[in-house]
Amino acid sequence: MASTGRVDLDGRPIKAMTICMIGAGGFIGSHLCEKLMAETPHKVLAVDVYSDKIKHLLEPQSGGASLPWGDRIQFHRLNIKNDSRLEGLIKMSDLIINLAAICTPADYNTRPLDTIYSNFIDALPVVKYCSENGKRLIHFSTCEVYGKTIGSFLPKDSPLRQDPIYYVLKEDTSPCIFGSIEKQRWSYACAKQLIERLIYAEGAENGLEFTIVRPFNWIGPRMDFIPGIDGPSEGVPRVLACFSNNLLRHEPLKLVDGGQSQRTFIYIKDAIEAVLLMIENPTRANGQIFNVGNPDNEVTVRQLAEMMTQVYSKVSGEAPLEVPTIDVSSKEFYGEGYDDSDKRIPDMTIINRQLGWNPKTSLWDLLESTLTYQHRTYAEAVKQAISKAVAS
Ligand SMILES: NC(=O)c1ccc[n+]([C@@H]2O[C@H](COP(=O)([O-])OP(=O)(O)OC[C@H]3O[C@@H](n4cnc5c(N)ncnc54)[C@H](O)[C@@H]3O)[C@@H](O)[C@H]2O)c1
């Protein structure tokens, strides 16, 4: 590995590495590939079944000059479920980052088998090949492994609910609290928890060098899809894309069960800074589980809908809807077996201590840049789709 002229947090030179990134064609993967190409000399073997979100990194835009990073990124179209090329790619790499997963809540209770296979069974060979070949692994888990807060089980009027001890989520002390088995919502969280335990055990018993990332609602451009435009008409993406779709179509935003659940949202570009620190500081990141979120950006889903309505009106120049939201039941929206995390505030002690990292972007600012992107990318296509539907 050649030196890059850059230094890590301890002042040691960072060597250029080859990274096998599985799930590189998704939302997080596309931003991570962009960062690695623009700011580092590392090579990426990008593995995915789709490449649309990284097309701009793989080939020059029409009429454009050649790409500044040349062939430092290579796309390998393969499904990790059943492709013998995976082990070879892992052997060629210094670091493996696994992002591949089914990770939209609408799938957890309606396609629980696919969800469990994707998040546990399909990740097993990746862990095994890393362990057998002595390769470092950064595995993407989720904040959903915490499930519900302890506070949510206290009486509604208990003052203890206001005590952070009962709701802040801490990697090394908080329990994982899921619903009953028929609440299939938790199939995803449970599969992610088991793969975390397996990776941890590979570290303890076989010396696997690993880092586990628990993202707390990372959002930004290229997240999921807009139904009927670049994804299935009946598809249900995560909340940012659901609400963007409603705004683009001038229809009320749907609040599931009153929109009372709380989330902290972090701008994808802030979160990617944290991942780059993990990549380039293995001695500080190995053996760690990291919350990556923004504890200062907490809102209820209802507040998120109200803020997105205001921001979208600002960036599009369109007047906000007179009735901006409507309530829907979770059964109607997601079907049988849905359940929800009540509140998600990440404890930041470990990531502050190990990597000195903190997020920067406020919720308003991140929504402004994201909704500007959504409007620029989709408004015309949505308008055309609506007029086509009216004409037919
Ligand atoms: N975005 C978030 O806020 C968030 C929150 C918690 C956890 N995560 C985790 O981070 C990871 C990435 O999330 P994302 O938001 O980028 O999701 P995403 O759906 O945009 O990206 C996942 C990518 O993995 C690919 N993939 C899935 N199965 C594959 C397979 N069998 N073979 C090859 N490629 C496959 C998909 O095609 C997709 O491009 C996931 O593991 C997810 O559980 C994300």
Ligand SMILES: O=c1ccn([C@@H]2O[C@H](COP(=O)(O)OP(=O)(O)O[C@H]3OC[C@@H](O)[C@H](O)[C@H]3O)[C@@H](O)[C@H]2O)c(=O)[nH]1
């Ligand atoms: O149109 C919608 C969509 C969603 N919602 C609500 O908005 C909240 C957030 O929904 P999201 O679709 O972003 O998904 P969640 O935050 O529940 O889970 C996510 O968390 C972390 C990751 O592992 C996954 O990306 C996903 O499981 C939920 O309470 C959901 O019920 C609405 O009220 N209306």
